[in-house]
Amino acid sequence: MTEFRLHLLKWLSLLGTLATLGVILLGAWTRLMDAGLGCPDWPGCYGRLVVPDAATAAAHSPQAPLEALKAWVEMIHRYVASTLGLVVLALVALGAGARRRPGYPWHLSLALLGAILLQGAFGAFTVTLKLWPQVVTLHLLGGIGVLLLFLWVHLRLRELVAAKPPASRRRLSPLWGLAAVLLVGQLALGGWVSSNYAGIACQGFPTCNGQWWPATDWSEGFHLTQTVGPNYLHGQLHADARTAIHLGHRLGALALGLGLVLLARREWRRPPLRPWLMGLLGLYGVQFTLGVANVLWWLPLGLALAHTGGAVALTLALALGAWQASRVGNARQASEKEMAHA
Ligand code: HEM
Structure with a gap:
């Protein structure tokens, strides 16, 4: 693996850390705006990739009248979270070549991939189980878990780029x-x-x-x-x-x-x-x-x-x-x- 790619991965993991912070805050904003059920279905909103007009929404889910602002808030959270998923995929795909390099955080990257997939599932359950507190709380904890994994991958990559030995840690x-x-x-x-x-x-x-x-x-x-x-x-x-x-x-x-x-x-x-x-x-x-x-x-x-x-x-x-x-x-x-x- 070239040093350039290692640098790229280091910056990508930092970007992921910051973006996760943004997604967590967007999630809180969605909840505080009472917009968690702004779209009654998942992954689309009234079956569409973007918020539809009221007539289309009514034809899809007559029992859940469209509130456009809430639907947009919910969809913005989903768009940004999906982009974060792409960042994780890029991190895993670009890092695969380095997985045998001593000190490369490959297992952490795979854990990150697992965590982000789980988060996607919890995002879906938040909607389908209609804001069941158990799921909402685990979704928050999962988001913070993703943030910490991104941070850890980033710190390990920084060490690797700076060619510091990963050994001799203090208890x-x-x-x-x-x-x-x-x-x-x-x-x-x-x-x-x-x-x-x-x-x-x-x-x-x-x-x-x-x-x-x-x-x-x-x-x-x-x-x-x-x-x-x-x-x-x-x-x-x-x-x-x-x-x-x-x-x-x-x-x-x-x-x-x-x-x-x-x-x-x-x-x-x-x-x-x-x-x-x-x-x-x-x-x-x-x-x-x-x-x-x-x-x-x-x-x-x-x-x-x-x-x-x-x-x-x-x-x-x-x-x-x-x-x-x-x-x-x-x-x-x-x-x-x-x-x-x-
Ligand atoms: C100092 C350590 C504390 C930590 C780490 C902490 C953490 C949190 C977290 C993670 C949430 C959930 C936020 C979300 O779902 O978006 C929350 C909610 C809340 N906390 Fe704390 N908290 C702390 C102290 C306190 C104290 C001392 C009070 C009040 C005396 C308090 C009052 C609240 C209230 C009212 C909420 C509900 C907010 C809402 O519905 O949006 N917290 N806290």
Whole structure:
């Protein structure tokens, strides 16, 4: 494989990372515009590749009258997501020639292909199962998974292009694992809040509806196999169940904050990591503030989008921090090894 192609793949993976970020935000925008069912079918919209006129739509699905704006919002999300699929295909096709090259992230690229196909399927289920919260939440987590895979492929390709040896990684402290688990849990809780329309179930902060511990129904709120339907737009759960979900997300934020503080305390003694740790804690603070602001101002579109963006930024920061933590110190180890050989 030529070095030119390796450079091309490096840039393609960066493009994919940025585009995935865009697709996740477009997905949140689609949900916030109540446009998730803007097209009642999949992959077309009323059977067409572009949003048709009202008469054609009515002939295709008389039970789902066309709302052109919502249909366009949904289709824009699908077009951009499909383009992302093409980027993954290009990455796999162009990288196939390098799959035996030491250090080439071939298995990661294949995992990315699998993940994007799964995401396509979840996109379809989101529509056919009419915004079932389980599917909507997994679709959000899947999108973040695709983002992380793109990022990892990109970082590995950067190393390969810079001809840095992939060996001699540093063992990560288990606190990185704890922080990752807490973050994934919090992302899932967040997805569960928004897909069950529980964002304003708790009014006020730090209390919830004027109480520190209001009436809650945890078993109904977290009944993961429930099939209340037939259409989940605006949610189906009763108020106490939604309050439990919302409170769960607040408690999850506290647990995550604690995990990040423990991690920062443990890793502070490694000076090159300090900017990453400060960034991580700073982003957590911004994300927490955005969450509270969304509650106080009843989820205005811009703030709700910013909260999704903040969650993604926090995830990227933790991933980049872990990458950095697994690498810094290697330069010193390498020079110590060289001295020992000399
Ligand atoms: C600090 C860590 C936090 C993280 C990582 C986080 C993450 C998330 C995520 C991923 C979502 C789903 C977004 C989507 O579906 O597009 C969400 C929704 C939400 N979060 Fe958080 N969150 C955090 C803290 C908070 C806090 C402290 C509050 C409030 C006190 C809060 C309030 C909300 C609300 C109201 C929603 C629903 C938004 C909507 O329906 O669009 N979050 N959160």
